[in-house]
Amino acid sequence: MKRNVKRIFWITLLLLFSSTKVFAAVYVVHDMEERVARSFVFELDRRLLLDVSLVPVRSHAFLENSAQKLKEDDLIVTVGVKSAQQVCSSLSKGVVVAVFIGKEEFQKAQFDCSVPSSAVFSGAPLDTRFALLKAIWFDRKPLAVLHSDHLLIDQESMSRQAKEYGFELNFHHTELDRLSVLKSVNFVLEESAMIFSLVDSELYQNTLAQDILKLLFYKRQVMVGPFLPFVKAGALLAIDSDTEVKLQVLTNHITVWHSSRVLLPAQYPDKLRVSFNPHLIKAYGIVPPSAAFLRDEYGLCSDTQCD
The missing domain is CATH 3.40.50.1820 (Alpha/Beta hydrolase fold, catalytic domain)
Known part of the structure; x- marks a missing residue:
C-alpha cells in the first residue's frame, strides 16, 4: 500500500x-x-x-x-x-x-x-485623422508632409487615402540639421497652410519640434501634431494613445x-484620445465636435473626458 x-x-x-x-x-x-x-x-x-x-x-x-x-x-x-x-x-x-x-x-x-x-x-490611423480634419478644416490647400529618412512612406497609398476625404498631400523629404528643417518648413508652406505630421521621432525631437512650431506661429500657420504634448506646445490638434x-x-x-507562440499583428490601440489647442481653435473660428460626437463618429475620447 x-x-x-x-x-x-x-x-x-x-x-x-x-x-x-x-x-x-x-x-x-x-x-x-x-x-x-x-x-x-x-x-x-x-x-x-x-x-x-x-x-x-x-x-x-x-x-x-x-x-x-x-x-x-x-x-x-x-x-x-x-x-x-x-x-x-x-x-x-x-x-x-x-x-x-x-x-x-x-x-x-x-x-x-x-x-x-x-x-x-x-499616433493614430490616417483614416481617423483625415476624417476628423475634414469636419473642422475647410482650407483645401495641400497638406504638407515633412519626413526624414527614418520613415518608409507609401506616398501613392497615403495620397489615395487623403483624396477620399478631399485632401491633397505635398510630401517633402528633409535632412535633420536645424537649417535644413527650417528651410523645408518655409518651402512647403508656400503652397500649404498646414503641416500634417507623421510620427517621426528623429524629425520631431524636442529642439527641432520647438523651432518648427515657433516658425509656424510667426507665419500664422498650423500643424496637426503627432503626439498629444504637441498641442500644448502649439499644434492645432493631435490624436494619440496614452x-x-x-x-x-x-x-x-x-x-x-x-x-x-502566435505573434499578433502590429496595431494602433483601440482607445485613442484627441486634444485640441483652445487658442488656435478660437483663432481659426473652429467649433470642435462634442465629446459624444467624437466618441460615436470617430471612436475618440476627448482630452477632457477620457476615462
Missing part, C-alpha cells in the same frame, strides 16, 4: 513538472534614463499575469552581450525607434515587439528585420505569444 502511494506521488510530481510551461525570456531593450526604464518595466510587469521575468537592458549592452544568447522563442520588446532599428537589423533569433514607434518608423525598421516583428503604434493604453496592448501581445 505504501509502495503504491509512493509511486502515485512520484507520477503526479512528474506530470506536474512536465505540464509546467517554461517561459522564454522577455528583454526590454531601451535607451531611456534608468529611472524611466525602471518605471516602465515595473508597470509592464504589474500587468503581466505570467511567470516570466522582464530583463531591462540598454541597446548597446543588449547587442554586445545578450543578443548572442537568444533562443528562437525569446521575446524582445524595443522601446523607441532607435532601439527597434538597432535590434531588428542585428538579430537572427527571437521575435520583436516595438512600442513607442510610429507606423512608418516601424515599416522602415521592419524592412531590415530578419526575425518576426510586430508593434504597438503611437502610455497606459499602449502598455495594455503590449501586455496582450506578450501574453498571446507566451501562451500560443
Whole structure:
C-alpha cells in the first residue's frame, strides 16, 4: 500500500513538472534614463499575469552581450525607434515587439528585420485623422508632409487615402540639421497652410519640434501634431494613445505569444484620445465636435473626458 502511494506521488510530481510551461525570456531593450526604464518595466510587469521575468537592458549592452544568447522563442520588446532599428537589423533569433514607434518608423525598421516583428503604434490611423480634419478644416490647400529618412512612406497609398476625404498631400523629404528643417518648413508652406505630421521621432525631437512650431506661429500657420504634448506646445490638434493604453496592448501581445507562440499583428490601440489647442481653435473660428460626437463618429475620447 505504501509502495503504491509512493509511486502515485512520484507520477503526479512528474506530470506536474512536465505540464509546467517554461517561459522564454522577455528583454526590454531601451535607451531611456534608468529611472524611466525602471518605471516602465515595473508597470509592464504589474500587468503581466505570467511567470516570466522582464530583463531591462540598454541597446548597446543588449547587442554586445545578450543578443548572442537568444533562443528562437525569446521575446524582445524595443522601446523607441532607435532601439527597434538597432535590434531588428542585428538579430537572427527571437521575435520583436516595438512600442513607442510610429507606423512608418516601424515599416522602415521592419524592412531590415530578419526575425518576426510586430508593434504597438503611437499616433493614430490616417483614416481617423483625415476624417476628423475634414469636419473642422475647410482650407483645401495641400497638406504638407515633412519626413526624414527614418520613415518608409507609401506616398501613392497615403495620397489615395487623403483624396477620399478631399485632401491633397505635398510630401517633402528633409535632412535633420536645424537649417535644413527650417528651410523645408518655409518651402512647403508656400503652397500649404498646414503641416500634417507623421510620427517621426528623429524629425520631431524636442529642439527641432520647438523651432518648427515657433516658425509656424510667426507665419500664422498650423500643424496637426503627432503626439498629444504637441498641442500644448502649439499644434492645432493631435490624436494619440496614452502610455497606459499602449502598455495594455503590449501586455496582450506578450501574453498571446507566451501562451500560443502566435505573434499578433502590429496595431494602433483601440482607445485613442484627441486634444485640441483652445487658442488656435478660437483663432481659426473652429467649433470642435462634442465629446459624444467624437466618441460615436470617430471612436475618440476627448482630452477632457477620457476615462
